[in-house]
Amino acid sequence: MHFDGKEKKEARAFMKNFDFRVVGAGLAGSEAALVLSREGARVQLWEQKPKKFSAAHQLAGAAELVCSNSFKSEEVENAHGLMKAELRLLGSPLLQLAKLSRVPGGKALSVDREAFSQKVSEALEAQANIEWIREEASELPQDDVPTLIATGPLGSESLMKSLETALGSESLYFYDATAPVVELESLDLAHFFWGSRYTEDSTDYLNLPLDKEQYLEFRHDILGAEKVPAQGVDEKLQFFEGCLPIEVLAERGEEVLRYSCMKPTGFTLEDASRPYALIQFRREKAAGDLLSMVGFQTRMKWPEQARVLRKLPGMANADFARMGAMHRNQFINSPQHLNNRLQSKSFPQLFFAGQITGSEGYTEALATGHFAALQMLQKLSFPKETAIGSLVHYLVHSDARYFQPMNFNFGLLSSLLRQTDSEWMKALRRRSKRERSKMLSDYSLGRLQSWIDSEMTESRVVLGV
Numbered sequence: 357m358h359f360d361g362k363e364k365k366e367a368r369a370f371m372k373n374f375d376f377r378v379v380g381a382g383l384a385g386s387e388a389a390l391v392l393s394r395e396g397a398r399v400q401l402w403e404q405k406p407k408k409f410s411a412a413h414q415l416a417g418a419a420e421l422v423c424s425n426s427f428k429s430e431e432v433e434n435a436h437g438l439m440k441a442e443l444r445l446l447g448s449p450l451l452q453l454a455k456l457s458r459v460p461g462g463k464a465l466s467v468d469r470e471a472f473s474q475k476v477s478e479a480l481e482a483q484a485n486i487e488w489i490r491e492e493a494s495e496l497p498q499d500d501v502p503t504l505i506a507t508g509p510l511g512s513e514s515l516m517k518s519l520e521t522a523l524g525s526e527s528l529y530f531y532d533a534t535a536p537v538v539e540l541e542s543l544d545l546a547h548f549f550w551g552s553r554y555t556e557d558s559t560d561y562l563n564l565p566l567d568k569e570q571y572l573e574f575r576h577d578i579l580g581a582e583k584v585p586a587q588g589v590d591e592k593l594q595f596f597e598g599c600l601p602i603e604v605l606a607e608r609g610e611e612v613l614r615y616s617c618m619k620p621t622g623f624t625l626e627d628a629s630r631p632y633a634l635i636q637f638r639r640e641k642a643a644g645d646l647l648s649m650v651g652f653q654t655r656m657k658w659p660e661q662a663r664v665l666r667k668l669p670g671m672a673n674a675d676f677a678r679m680g681a682m683h684r685n686q687f688i689n690s691p692q693h694l695n696n697r698l699q700s701k702s703f704p705q706l707f708f709a710g711q712i713t714g715s716e717g718y719t720e721a722l723a724t725g726h727f728a729a730l731q732m733l734q735k736l737s738f739p740k741e742t743a744i745g746s747l748v749h750y751l752v753h754s755d756a757r758y759f760q761p762m763n764f765n766f767g768l769l770s771s772l773l774r775q776t777d778s779e780w781m782k783a784l785r786r787r788s789k790r791e792r793s794k795m796l797s798d799y800s801l802g803r804l805q806s807w808i809d810s811e812m813t814e815s816r817v818v819l820g821v
């Protein structure tokens with residue numbers, strides 16, 4: 357690694373006395389550093405901010421949520437909810453801090469992103485055995501200290517070059533995009549109503565219903581708008597299927613938007629009619645003065661976004677706190693390079709976590725960060741028949757030729773269980789989808805609890821919650 361100036365002396369002094377190194381104080385790296393530290397290990401944590409920012413990061417602190425402010429559902433019948441339930445059993449430090457930064461979000465765990473980042477930064481700073489070095493790690497370490505690479509999908513260029521040199525040039529790329537954030541005060545609320553899709557009397561979401569004519573005109577405007585081109589002539593536009601920009605959805609057909617991010621399901625208007633399509637806005641901050649447009653990731657150029665969105669009813673004077681943006685995301689070919697401990701096959705001192713492994717999503721970043729920390733601590737027999745275990749299984753056992761990033765979903769768990777416990781899987785037949793999800797959740801949580809009871813010590817403590 358390269359050290360500069362004052363940091364150089366301090367870092368070298370501490371280097372003699374630490375057990376693990378973590379590169380990147382994002383979601384995965386912060387989670388891992390806190391887990392390692394509470395087990396008594398001495399950790400050196402490298403974070404390039406605030407000296408250097410990626411195209412998507414803006415806050416100086418740790419664990420920044422770069423787009424949506426939501427960790428998604430908390431219900432265990434939901435895949436995101438199950439993963440959070442597992443993290444709760446494991447005593448995930450960041451999940452606890454997310455709950456302390458919570459803002460209204462229906463059944464989802466939504467947070468005030470600044471408060472969350474601040475709480476994580478304070479938790480890292482409060483640990484005597486974490487040395488936080490605010491510098492870019494510009495190349496892979498040359499020593500044999502176990503090191504977790506958790507630099508996310510937008511890792512610094514020089515470190516990524518060093519990684520590419522070490523692993524070979526087969527790193528993959530794809531693109532995704534952030535959604536616009538609008539100021540509540542600038543909207544004409546006569547066109548909107550408050551309400552959550554399935555919860556009565558909720559004011560968690562602001563909704564903009566559209567009739568057929570308005571919907572078709574909006575789709576037409578999106579299709580005609582100027583878009584940001586891909587970076588690099590050789591890179592194809594490869595979007596993650598779970599986070600498609602609205603223009604990609606619009607291109608796929610006339611009805612696709614209203615069956616995805618503009619679906620009107622669950623709402624009836626005052627005159628008892630149903631909207632043809634609907635746009636949801638979610639509170640960004642507890643005060644609710646900033647709203648993000650749910651599922652509205654976009655790669656339209658900024659002036660075009662403003663033009664197209666201001667044509668929507670009630671949005672003629674909309675002020676945008678942040679426009680949608682498009683970024684390159686980077687991940688390694690995990691099935692080719694990592695073993696089932698998220699450890700490099702060629703460089704065993706290197707571990708990987710977060711989106712750089714091809715796990716997609718905030719909760720997945722916490723999960724893989726937590727998992728990698730346990731592996732570095734030699735807690736080896738983590739059960740794969742769990743949400744976290746099956747995600748890791750997907751990452752390292754997929755077909756390397758077609759490997760793509762993935763959120764956790766029940767399909768990963770059930771396809772694994774079909775191999776390891778086919779008898780039990782028969783019990784799922786003829787059950788409703790909700791019942792199947794509940795049974796899979798119970799199975800998975802039971803497995804994890806048994807493992808925790810046999811493997812973990814009292815160190816799995818809470819951070820003052």
Ligand SMILES: Cc1cc2nc3c(=O)[nH]c(=O)nc-3n(C[C@H](O)[C@H](O)[C@H](O)COP(=O)(O)OP(=O)(O)OC[C@H]3O[C@@H](n4cnc5c(N)ncnc54)[C@H](O)[C@@H]3O)c2cc1C
Pocket residue numbers: 379380381382383384385402403404405408409410412413419420421422423424425491492493494506507508509510511512515532533534683684685709710711712716717718719721
């Ligand atoms: C534009 C964009 C929007 C996204 N939107 C969502 C969303 O809405 N919901 C969702 O669930 N997921 C989203 N994701 C996917 C993913 O969940 C997030 O990227 C998530 O933050 C990944 O966590 P991470 O810990 O892997 O990386 P990050 O949280 O990005 O953390 C990486 C950290 O490493 C630091 N770093 C990078 N290089 C170096 C270096 N060389 N030395 C030191 N520090 C370094 C960075 O500054 C950063 O703090 C989005 C991704 C992108 C790129």
